[in-house]
Amino acid sequence: MSPVQPAARAVGFIGLGRMGSRMAMSLARAGFSLTVYDRVVDSSRPFAAAGVTVASSPADVASRSDVIITMVPDSAAVEAIVLGESGVLDSLRPGAVLIDMSTIDPNVSRKVAAAVRERGGHMLDAPVSGSIALAEQGQLSIIVGGDPAVCDSVRDVLLKIGSRITHAGPNGAGASLKLAVNIVGGLTMQALAESIVLAERAGVSPAVTVDVLSNSALASPFLKYKAAQLLEPLAPAAFTTAMMQKDFGLVLQMAREVGVPVPATAVASEVVTMACALGFGAQDFAAVAEVIRTLSGTVRPTKADTGNE
Amino acid sequence: MSPVQPAARAVGFIGLGRMGSRMAMSLARAGFSLTVYDRVVDSSRPFAAAGVTVASSPADVASRSDVIITMVPDSAAVEAIVLGESGVLDSLRPGAVLIDMSTIDPNVSRKVAAAVRERGGHMLDAPVSGSIALAEQGQLSIIVGGDPAVCDSVRDVLLKIGSRITHAGPNGAGASLKLAVNIVGGLTMQALAESIVLAERAGVSPAVTVDVLSNSALASPFLKYKAAQLLEPLAPAAFTTAMMQKDFGLVLQMAREVGVPVPATAVASEVVTMACALGFGAQDFAAVAEVIRTLSGTVRPTKADTGNE
């Protein structure tokens, strides 16, 4: 194996959504020779304006890049971009490294990695964690699956996107660990929902419950900003209920495949399904609290009611 | 209502277990005129040695105290100590304040409060959160239910036990909020168990998973010390599986009574029941990870295996 040298490195970026656009812009700012692509043409505009090359297809990106990053919504999108028509594999440079930073099915990730390997390239699954604000600052957390030497060879690129890189194991291990970590986020939200509504029905205002939790050993950054979202349901979505449903679906499938029972996750997933069915799909997944509230026959207190003591 | 003046204040403390003994000792150190009692005679020895008055019954404590604190394992113990034979009510001073700091059924708490009120006293439910180390330092967190003026009248006492006091509402609100908060602790542990074992079966060592979680937005003090416990199952128990089962039982009963569905809590409670049935009752409730591990047919990696990369 001989990964390309950083000096010569041209980087391609496919998928310019909410997270991807920030991550790609970090790379542009860092001075990499960048080519971008998104199937929604408008998404590339700010990059064209900044002098970044805009490709016409994933294959076009691949033909111009030593390192190609994909950041797209789901397994099907990764398969289409890499294996599909005018896909990355159509014009992969020898020794090129494909880094998929999406959160997808580990099986699909391994399948794509095998196809890339067969074509003489390298693949890493390198999903990211963190908010849009952290993406903007290049401070995401990255979990990597794949050959450690390949991971080292692109560390300079990854370090413009994230401040923390953890190598989890061979291909698929990054995707697997990302899903495992998402269990904790998903269940913490479900816990907050059950906790806050239970206290609320017992006469304790959500603001007081959030205050106690935020000053307890249970307080995490996640708890703090989600608790805010729970008190202000009109706040913009950070991670939508529909995205959580997709991730829970992947977790449950993976858990069945590797043979690990995840009973609390299974139930939390059903509550997320309820939230989607009740119309909260595009809102932040803090909406699960609204589901529990609705199911307890509780009318949401208006803002004036929730003032702390 | 005329709560007694702090100056004249004699304090009684009933229940000298792992937490209670530290809390009582803080009061002794603070210079309060203290009387203690525990049904296990040996538990009072260190107090006698320190010059603290040791009473012969809860009634004996009450006859000597303006403020009486109870810190015992469950609802039945509180009922017995206050309402039972030679109980607190037998010799309650007029205007005395009973502060129950145990985690118990809010219904029992309200019932005891009514009985105390009828006898001319005041009652607060004031359960505590925090570790034994925090108890030793008088740095617990206290949630109070009851009359705010009564709460204010004993603030000097409470501040020797805890550094943070939150008034949650009328009698029973403290007990209710404590149970609601425990949902988050119980489900976070269940989430860690499912997450770590799922990643483990996918080939990622627990140490790597814990490392990623501990450096994510999900990291809380709780996650950090429980994660350590998950990696070192022989570490001494901080909160036993049997205690978690008791608390989950109270949560589920309360949720049914006030009409709030708590589906993830209900399932986590069943996993805790599995843990008790499998013999982990006296161990830290991090044992739920062993249950998930056993149920996934996974053999626990030996310590040498779990070294980080």
Next chain:
Amino acid sequence: MSPVQPAARAVGFIGLGRMGSRMAMSLARAGFSLTVYDRVVDSSRPFAAAGVTVASSPADVASRSDVIITMVPDSAAVEAIVLGESGVLDSLRPGAVLIDMSTIDPNVSRKVAAAVRERGGHMLDAPVSGSIALAEQGQLSIIVGGDPAVCDSVRDVLLKIGSRITHAGPNGAGASLKLAVNIVGGLTMQALAESIVLAERAGVSPAVTVDVLSNSALASPFLKYKAAQLLEPLAPAAFTTAMMQKDFGLVLQMAREVGVPVPATAVASEVVTMACALGFGAQDFAAVAEVIRTLSGTVRPTKADTGNE
């Protein structure tokens, strides 16, 4: 032990609700010398009209009876009637047999049995299964806990109420087995709800689903009449959602106590809590289907829509 002779037998019946009144009337028709009592005076009217003795209290019933049957809503009612003021124990005849046919907490049942034994009587827990129609015909199913010889001594009485008597074990075993059996009823209903609404959302009318189920290996009398209820939600309640919630509460408490995890029951119980919170408490517990339907965002098809193909 010397149970009274059947010949001399006078029977008392306490609790003349929907089931109790039918059961008591069967005994009256069978020619037993009957005394009845219900705390709602009007409930005794039809019995008075039929020449049955109406007592003024449970104690009054006991003073006139060799066999006393209780059929009341919950554990607290049984405790009050037997152990309370003017209760059965106040005037229990030596050797009298108390048969509690309510569905209650096995612990309470054992506690009452011990009190009865101490007073020189005998106690059986003998909960019944079956519909109001079966109660009317004396065709209920009876599960008995207690001394087999005592059970034999009152078999003539029991056989006027039920056509099938199963001895389950010592005191408490009848109550325990009844709760265990109720798991199957509760979960079958939950299964029907999930099945029918899932098919409905996939475009299959409930009537078709019910038709297939009713002609499958899964068809039971229960499935048949509950399926009808699922298609006709305005049908009168056979067993209310509130009653199911009470029973599930007892099941879950018992399961925790004896150390058996019942995860599916725990979740079904939460759905029943949702049903109660959404206002279906007084309706048949077939209402859980309405909960699942509501949570799937599905509007119930009007009757015209559900016609079979």
Next chain:
Amino acid sequence: MSPVQPAARAVGFIGLGRMGSRMAMSLARAGFSLTVYDRVVDSSRPFAAAGVTVASSPADVASRSDVIITMVPDSAAVEAIVLGESGVLDSLRPGAVLIDMSTIDPNVSRKVAAAVRERGGHMLDAPVSGSIALAEQGQLSIIVGGDPAVCDSVRDVLLKIGSRITHAGPNGAGASLKLAVNIVGGLTMQALAESIVLAERAGVSPAVTVDVLSNSALASPFLKYKAAQLLEPLAPAAFTTAMMQKDFGLVLQMAREVGVPVPATAVASEVVTMACALGFGAQDFAAVAEVIRTLSGTVRPTKADTGNE
């Protein structure tokens, strides 16, 4: 649309497993001109011996048949057989009818139906319910999705396999309804497991519990033969735990897609995952009772212990 005339009809059968071989043999006995295929060559031997034509590939079957039936383990197998190399579509006769009787993903079923339609054929999804014994007698229950006229055109064939045919709706409706019905079977088993082990721990022998259930309104043919399996765990598997896990996986995916929460099914699925992980995959899914029993710390009573009273 002009389905072929019954008179001219040649029937092909692909998939000669435990169920398929019995179903195909029924068609042979009924005098249809039959061609069979199974990728395991030995499976065709009894048919060759009986004078049935054995084809060399699915395409070979299709080239000889007006009606082609597939009865295989999963969605992937159906896709491979119909759409894959040397698949049914390679030599589909104009107007031929493909009947897939497997239990598969409704999405895959619809996708295959579209491909068949494009090639000028017709497709029905027609999964079956019933035991091997019923398959032998041609007494299965068949749920059909697809064009009703196509269904009518093959009714003579279907009636040799099943005694009851229900048309559920358009393509995919048969597969969907089959999955919905399987919820009831899966949850009934879970209910039996929880019920029997709970009673067992409370001191009631499984034989007594089964006896009471078998004589209650809950008694169905399913309950009766599964109860027997629960008492005799060495009895041969009727439906394996691994098959149940596959079906639950399909149910949960479908439920997420159509937006119906199925919380009890989700939890029962996790118990089935536990059963697979604990090594019961190839045994009857009555093994979930062993999981609950293991998790309650209960040692299975030996046969001598379970004798009825």
